[in-house]
Amino acid sequence: MAHFIKNELTALGAEIELRDLGKQEGTDVDLPPIVLGRYGSDPKKRKILVYGHYDVQPALVEDGWDTEPFKLIQKDGKLIGRGSTDDKGPVMGWINCIQAHQKAGIEFPVNLVICFEGMEEYGSDGLDDLIRTEKDKFFKGVDATCICDNYWLGTSHPVLTYGIRGCSYYAVTVSGPSADLHSGIFGGMVSEPLIDLTHVFSKLVSPKGKILIPGVMDMVVPLTPEEEELYDDIKYSMDDLYAATGSKTNLFDTEKESLMARWRYPTVSFHGVEGAFSAPGAKTVIPAKVSGKFSIRTVPNITPRKLDDCVTEYINKVWEELGSKNKLEIKLLHDGMWWLSSPNHWNFEAAKKATKAVWKVDPDMTREGGSIPVTLTFEEELKKNVLLLPMGRGDDGAHSINEKLDLINYINGIKTLSAYLHYAAVEPMA
Amino acid sequence: MAHFIKNELTALGAEIELRDLGKQEGTDVDLPPIVLGRYGSDPKKRKILVYGHYDVQPALVEDGWDTEPFKLIQKDGKLIGRGSTDDKGPVMGWINCIQAHQKAGIEFPVNLVICFEGMEEYGSDGLDDLIRTEKDKFFKGVDATCICDNYWLGTSHPVLTYGIRGCSYYAVTVSGPSADLHSGIFGGMVSEPLIDLTHVFSKLVSPKGKILIPGVMDMVVPLTPEEEELYDDIKYSMDDLYAATGSKTNLFDTEKESLMARWRYPTVSFHGVEGAFSAPGAKTVIPAKVSGKFSIRTVPNITPRKLDDCVTEYINKVWEELGSKNKLEIKLLHDGMWWLSSPNHWNFEAAKKATKAVWKVDPDMTREGGSIPVTLTFEEELKKNVLLLPMGRGDDGAHSINEKLDLINYINGIKTLSAYLHYAAVEPMA
Ligand SMILES: [Zn+2]
Ligand SMILES: [Zn+2]
Ligand SMILES: [Zn+2]
Ligand SMILES: [Zn+2]
Structure with missing residues (x-):
């Protein structure tokens, strides 16, 4: 898979290096390498780091899949297969961005810095070390980071994510x-x-x-009126919770209280x-x-x-x-550690405009209850804002059977990633 | 094993029947039969029912035994092997009783009614039904029951047991x-x-x-002064508890309180x-x-x-x-259900005299914290007193590795069982 990505990106003109991580501890098995890449080196353009992972959760037909998990199927407007949404789909999305610009003859708006790992589902072995070692080398000069590896809160409304517990x-x-x-x-x-x-x-x-x-x-930290306001318009209903848990054992009666309990x-x-x-x-x-x-x-x-x-x-x-x-x-x-970003940073503003341009709605600003540790490492080591810009929906079934990515999320996702790079290229940094 | 016991007892002149219990539920495996027997039929003598079991717990050298578990070893004054104390040793003890009387030319004092089962360690399958079915047939006329299948409280003082939780x-x-x-x-x-x-x-x-x-x-039931007195002289020390549990996490500081917590x-x-x-x-x-x-x-x-x-x-x-x-x-x-007998019943008096005659001390009157359900069934169905007269010591390791029976407990145990039958033959029933 690392070689596939390398070949795709190299064919598009990116400089790619496969960073060897050695053997798995106590075994003779080679760890899948981290794909490090650069696309563009114009000193007048901003440097945007994008992260994704090409490894996936295990899957067997016997687990209850309706289709062969490692064969991508397109059906009823859905791309079905292991990794479709977590996180091979989004990784392909970044590659499609470059292809689309080349085919349409549009100048790429930023210098892209690429980091795609192959050990995320097993604890991101070696990634933290690599970030620390390379922060002033490979990652030097990065202006902002975009991670495409989480999900919408629900199934109909795009979101940007600015916090993790x-x-x-x-x-x-x-x-x-x-x-x-x-x-x-x-x-x-x-x-x-x-x-x-x-x-x-x-x-x-x-x-x-x-x-x-x-x-x-x-x-x-006490709840401020401004923060509370962020929860007012979020598209989430108690029915979403009932459906997700298969029960009505909610501790709180309102969406707002429930989401605050989960996020803040x-x-x-x-x-x-x-x-x-x-x-x-x-x-x-x-x-x-x-x-x-x-x-x-x-x-x-x-x-x-x-x-x-x-x-x-x-x-x-x-x-x-x-x-x-x-x-x-x-x-x-x-x-x-928890991670909390400013949802008003220019990196987020760029993503808001991109979402609006593609989906015709303002994204909900969400947080996650669970952890994505690499987010914090990127922010702490590179000292630059990190944005979580998800492609898939809340019901995609990452880590579960019949994992899917809606085709519209894939196509609009590629458009959103592309638009994000264009806005990120020009958004005032103040 | 059932056939071995049958042959031994038949050779001694007992009438033996192997009562078939059918197949184990859901399998084609024959259950080990219950050995029912009679030795003596003099209408002038009392009928004493004795119970034991010839099945044992599983055992493998790999569990940590120092010797082959299914080969009886005599070493340092101990009989070592699976079943030595639970409950093959005591079963052999009853057979030895009859042999000893014959060799010494002494008239057997009672009509012995024998019930040795082979499923005790697996829940006594079929035994309760048999007792109910046979209470007015095979077990008709029994005057008292003696069960030899538990242990002394400690390692040095003989006991009789009159209660189970x-x-x-x-x-x-x-x-x-x-x-x-x-x-x-x-x-x-x-x-x-x-x-x-x-x-x-x-x-x-x-x-x-x-x-x-x-x-x-x-x-x-409230503690009476008479019952409390029973605890006064029991040979049990907090050190016995510390040794048995490998810790000093006792809830009570005195032997008396500890034993009451365990028994009453x-x-x-x-x-x-x-x-x-x-x-x-x-x-x-x-x-x-x-x-x-x-x-x-x-x-x-x-x-x-x-x-x-x-x-x-x-x-x-x-x-x-x-x-x-x-x-x-x-x-x-x-x-x-719990079981509580009267420690002053003639059946117990006979056992007290027997113990005193053989061991030269009065037995401690004990109860058990755990359950031996057949005790209650015998008492409820036959409506006659049941006595627990243990042969082995508290550290014999029934159900554990290196199970043993001290040779002196075996020999004095046979003597005690024999003496018990002699006293039980004549003890006033009032
Ligand atoms: Zn992922
Ligand atoms: Zn995942
Ligand atoms: Zn037993
Ligand atoms: Zn046992």
């Missing part, structure tokens, strides 16, 4: 006996780790989603328990050592470090109050 | 979304089943073991969660449907029916207070 993931381990015990014999004689853990977890968040860890909500407020989620009985049926064991997993989605201005202090101090206090003789250990398994 | 096992299922959700996208927008479940479970029992379900403790008070244990993330590592899923498993060990006079009312009513009330839009379902997976 971070995530701190914890394991809280309670241990006592040296081995699992029979509850008939020892039940009542010893402190049970799982009972202790349950009590600790019940003190982290209420059933209504209220975070009970002191200090966390204090770090959240932190949340605590429980994922499960490691070490306890988890099979069907009835087993009368007292588990000796259990790890409860929970994560906190973070937003401005929560820092993982301060959050960790709050979490650790609070859980230790709760633990002391329990008065158990078991042992408790708190472990931060991973953390990732 | 029951067990009611519950699954509480909370469900919401139609499929697992990504916590980045949906965290904060929907009620999470695992958060709800955690809150419900935290209201069942305190970390100190206090049952929070109203009505349960009210059903427990109900306890709530948490076993685990089905449907949540249970593997190592970090997965950011919101589980759509989770079943929490807990059990309550029951004691006089808690009945499973009344307990179920208390549990259901209370959890439904807690659930209503949570105010979640998820769905909750309470399911009683199984229940088994």
Whole structure:
């Protein structure tokens, strides 16, 4: 796939380098290289960095696909196949941009800097290092970045995305006996780790989603009237939520509150328990050592470090109050910072004009609840604005069966990317 | 094994029948038959029913055994091998009783009624039905029952066992979304089943073991001074508990309180969660449907029916207070009744005298925390006293690796069983 992209771009006159990432850790398998490229080198033009990934999620017909997942099918106005929307389609979109300009005889408006990786679905191995190493070399002079690798909020209205929540993931381990015990014999004689853990977890968040860890909500930036206004016109309905979750178990009754809960407020989620009985049926064991997993989605201005202090101090206090003789250990398994851009930056203004020109509507300004870590790395290392400009719709089924990209999204997407580059070439930087 | 026992007993002059139990459900495998036998038919003698089982737990050298598990080894005063203590050793003990009487030329004191099954470790398939069917036929006229299939409390003092706790096992299922959700996208927008479940479970029992379900403790018979006295001299130390659990996570500081918690008070244990993330590592899923498993060990006079009312009513009330839009379902997976005998019945008096005669000490009167359901069936169906007269020690490792039976326990055990029959033959029934 890297070679295919290289050949396509080289044929169009781009300078392409395949950056080798070595072997996968502990194996003899070559990692797919990062495609680095330049198209245009006019010192009078702006430099726009575009990112995408050419690797995809695994897929098998047996998973339930209606078609062969690795054969692209066009049907009922949809391009169906693995990677159609995530993220081979958008990667092809950038290549089509160049082709379209050449065929139409229109001068390309910017110097394009290309970064297409092949390890995104597996944690972007090596990409952060490459960005840090190349920030003053290959990436030198970049004026703005555009990432085309997320989705519209719904299915009918184009969006631009200016924020992503971070995530701190914890394991809280309670241990006592040296081995699992029979509850008939020892039940009542010893402190049970799982009972202790349950009590600790019940003190982290209420059933209504209220975070009970002191200090966390204090770090959240207050809602301003201007920010609140951004939510007013977003095309999202509670029915979208009901459809997506297959239930009406919403915590909030309005679209606005629901989207704020997803985008601008932190949340605590429980994922499960490691070490306890988890099979069907009835087993009368007292588990000796259990790890409860929970994560906190973070937003401005929560820092993982301060959050960790709050979490650790609070859980230790709760633990002391329990008065158990078991042992408790708190472990931060991973953390990732939130990202928040200014939706009024010239990079966004260019994308707004492009969207309006192609789709005839103003894009909704959205944020994402989940994480796309490379976004933050680009912004922090290159110190330039990053824009998320999605091509596909919210129901495309990235990572799921029957992944698709609507043909109109593909065609208008290519037009939007092209128009974006034209506006980005001239938009006042002030 | 059934045929070996049949041959041994037949050679000694017993009448033996192998009672066929048919095929294992859904397979073509013959179930091991129940060995029913009679030794002696003198109408002037009492009829004593003895129960044991000739099946054992699975065992592989790879599990960590120091010797071949299915080859009996005698070493350092111990008989080592699978089934040595649970329950092939005791079964052989009864056969040795008859042999010893014959070799010594002593008249056998009672008419022995024998019931040795081969499915105990797998739930005693078919045994309850057989007891009910045969109570007025094969088991007609039995005066008392003796079961040799449990253990001393510790390692140095013989015991008789007069009580067993029951067990009611519950699954509480909370469900919401139609499929697992990504916590980045949906965290904060929907009620999470695992958060709800955690809150419900935290209201069942305190970390100190206090049952929070109203009505349960009210059903427990009050402790009388006479019963309390039974605990005074029991040879059990906190060190035994520390050794058995490999920890010092005891809920109570004294032996007496600890044993009462194990024997005469109900306890709530948490076993685990089905449907949540249970593997190592970090997965950011919101589980759509989770079943929490807990059990309550029951004691006089808690009945499973009344307990179920208390549990259901209370959890439904807690659930209503949570105010979640998820769905909750309470399911009683199984229940088994407690059993409590009179430690002053003539059957026990005979066993006390036998123990004193052989071991030169008075036995401790113990109860068991776990369940041996057949005990209750024998007592309820035959309406005669049941005595648990253990042969092995508390550290024999039944169900574990390197299962053993101390040689002195085997030899003195045979003597105790024999002496018991002699005392049981003459002990006043009043
Ligand atoms: Zn992607
Ligand atoms: Zn993806
Ligand atoms: Zn047994
Ligand atoms: Zn057993």
